[in-house]
Amino acid sequence: MLEDQIKNIIRDIPDFPKPGIIFKDITPILKNQKLCSDIVDEFVKRIKNLEFDAIAGIESRGFLFGLMLANKLNKPFIPIRKSGRLPFKTIQQSYDLEYGSATIEIHADAFEPGAKILIHDDLLATGGTVEATSQLIEKMEGTIAGYSFLISLDFLNGKERLQKYSENNFSLASYQ
Amino acid sequence: MLEDQIKNIIRDIPDFPKPGIIFKDITPILKNQKLCSDIVDEFVKRIKNLEFDAIAGIESRGFLFGLMLANKLNKPFIPIRKSGRLPFKTIQQSYDLEYGSATIEIHADAFEPGAKILIHDDLLATGGTVEATSQLIEKMEGTIAGYSFLISLDFLNGKERLQKYSENNFSLASYQ
Numbered sequence: 001m002l003e004d005q006i007k008n009i010i011r012d013i014p015d016f017p018k019p020g021i022i023f024k025d026i027t028p029i030l031k032n033q034k035l036c037s038d039i040v041d042e043f044v045k046r047i048k049n050l051e052f053d054a055i056a057g058i059e060s061r062g063f064l065f066g067l068m069l070a071n072k073l074n075k076p077f078i079p080i081r082k083s084g085r086l087p088f089k090t091i092q093q094s095y096d097l098e099y100g101s102a103t104i105e106i107h108a109d110a111f112e113p114g115a116k117i118l119i120h121d122d123l124l125a126t127g128g129t130v131e132a133t134s135q136l137i138e139k140m141e142g143t144i145a146g147y148s149f150l151i152s153l154d155f156l157n158g159k160e161r162l163q164k165y166s167e168n169n170f171s172l173a174s175y176q
Numbered sequence: 177m178l179e180d181q182i183k184n185i186i187r188d189i190p191d192f193p194k195p196g197i198i199f200k201d202i203t204p205i206l207k208n209q210k211l212c213s214d215i216v217d218e219f220v221k222r223i224k225n226l227e228f229d230a231i232a233g234i235e236s237r238g239f240l241f242g243l244m245l246a247n248k249l250n251k252p253f254i255p256i257r258k259s260g261r262l263p264f265k266t267i268q269q270s271y272d273l274e275y276g277s278a279t280i281e282i283h284a285d286a287f288e289p290g291a292k293i294l295i296h297d298d299l300l301a302t303g304g305t306v307e308a309t310s311q312l313i314e315k316m317e318g319t320i321a322g323y324s325f326l327i328s329l330d331f332l333n334g335k336e337r338l339q340k341y342s343e344n345n346f347s348l349a350s351y352q
Contacts, residue, residue, distance in 0.1 A: 025263045030254070033250045036243070036253075054207075060235050060236040060239060071212050071216075074209045074210075076207035076208070076209070078203075087193070
């Protein structure tokens with residue numbers, strides 16, 4: 001089963017990026033292109049009934065499978081980046097971190113008002129960055145068609161946090 | 177011709193990230209998945225005679241076509257990241273910027289000694305980050321099989337700078 005394959009190949013890194021956190025290292029997946037293809041195929045299967053106009057991928061690891069998925073489905077790919085990285089006119093959204101805050105951006109011409117956007121990232125944890133991305137999309141008068149993650153850490157309740165933006169939220173490997 | 181298509185769709189952003197620089201914005205390419213597929217096919221055509229074991233993509237924009245290319249060729253993909261982002265044991269390389277310096281990293285188990293690595297990024301400018309990536313590969317006892325870029329700004333002489341690591345250096349759209 002794909003979920004088991006993903007879980008077996010992911011590497012747990014204790015105390016990264018700080019003490020007490022067990023980080024899910026996806027780099028072993030990237031060494032295995034057969035598995036990468038299976039992951040993209042499974043993403044396609046899960047979202048084939050969703051109606052959406054573009055895929056927004058969150059920097060940096062959301063660029064990996066995000067563009068492959070967009071390409072497979074022939075949908076525009078929209079990069080969501082940290083502040084100061086996108087060169088054209090941008091719309092910004094700040095959000096709180098445990099200490100301090102962060103800002104992400106989208107190009108102001110990334111999509112037309114009314115567009116339905118699928119948001120993609122490699123991992124859903126508490127959902128702070130993903131919620132800020134959702135707010136960016138809504139600021140631009142888009143709607144959230146759904147969320148797709150490679151991994152979700154369900155015990156951090158990110159899915160509950162995102163429910164008000166879209167009921168469609170799936171991950172290929174979830175940890176309870 | 178693909179080079180013209182790429183050049184026509186790329187957006188020039190004057191004075192980004194600072195006065196006097198004309199930034200090549202590739203985000204319009206990402207909206208056009210037919211063009212993205214053609215780009216990957218052309219990359220494959222250009223490197224099909226190169227012998228290599230893995231593709232190293234430089235964070236963040238080198239993740240975009242880097243993973244697609246690795247997937248198409250069934251080669252492992254190795255992320256090269258800014259300092260502090262890779263969770264496992266890393267090897268580091270610092271390099272000079274115009275003001276100050278930067279450090280990039282690779283996972284210490286990214287490849288076996290003797291492996292031939294193709295380095296990929298979206299854009300070759302002066303080649304500072306790409307040279308540091310080459311030095312990282314050599315520190316790990318790998319060799320550089322070649323370089324693949326979507327765009328090269330040839331007037332900045334990045335290709336000359338990289339010549340001592342590999343003679344194989346190609347870009348799909350170059351600016352003289």
